[in-house]
Amino acid sequence: MTKSVLSIFFGICLQLVYTSVAQASSVAERSICRQDGEYVVFAKHSIMGGSLGQEGSLADRSNFQRVHEHIFFCDTGRITENVGFGPRNGGPVDEGVLFSYSQEAILSGRESNGGRVDNFVPVDDEKYSSDIIRGILGEISNSSANSCNVVPEGQYSQYNIITNNCQDFAATVRRVYWQHMFSGTWIAEGYQCPFGAYHTEVISIQLNGSSLIATKLDSGGDRCVPTGSRTFTGLISNNISKGDSFSITVVVGSPNAPASGTALGQLTIVDANTLYLGSSTRDGITLRRDEGR
Secondary structure (H helix, E strand, O other), X not given: OOHHHHHHHHHHHOOOOOOOOOOOOOHHHHHHOXXXXXXXXXXXXXXXXXXXXXXXXXXXHOOOOOEEEEEEEEEOOEEEEEEEEEXXXXXXXXXXXXXXXXXXXXXXXXXXXXXXXXXXXXXXXXXXXXXXXXXXXXXXXXXXXXXXXXXXXXXXXXXXXXXXXXXXXXXHHHHHHHHHOOOEEEEEEEEEOOOOOEEEEEEEEEEEOOEEEEXXXXXXXXXXXXXXXXXXXXXXXXXXXXXXXXXXXXXXXXOOEEEEEEEEEEEEEEEOOEEEEEEOOOOOEEEEEOOOO
16 A cells, blocks of 8 residues: 555545534434434435435445445434545545534534435344444554555545445445454353253353354353353354354353363354354354443
């Protein structure tokens, strides 16, 4: 990466600005933050007279719709932060910048230039973890010439309406989400020890590159794999997405020989905050992100 490209790249990263919490729900917030809790929404609205089109269409899959796609952070029905990618000077090929809508625009539904902010529509029903999305955006902001590990080197140094637009940016953040979403604390239901005795447990999952390591913070009385024990490990592929499953190594045991063996299992991504663990010895364990931790 050349010095000039680096300068542009870091200049873009510094454009990441957050809006403050609005005091009352606006039309834009009611349109975007439709669900309870704190989470992230990817939403889009039409530009240049375009239509929102059909989800899954060729134009949608190729990120070539006449829409702007934006990332919004929601908390209790209000937009607290937002970020999108666009051209600095409005050209179809231009220096790219990350930008945010002002609090005034979120409240009034209009930008200072008259552009609408009150007609955004969520692209899906997922409640993406705010912490995970912040981490991804932080990695983009902190990337250097030797550590651009979220997006290819210089990808966002240049905006191109066809090959590197706002939809490409949002799609990249979403794609990386499914690789990063495992990190955090999870409430697991369905562990059995002994067979037929169910426990609700607290699991911590940490990522080290593509390696996943899960540890029991609270076994809930499970003496087969007690508190403090490693409970499963695995490797995450670069192209994993919602609905995908991959092999993991599950730690097993008994009250008389706790955490004494391993078995092959499968971990499935159910949605942005839910995992399903199945193995040859233990089936039906559901892990839901603990949003309180």
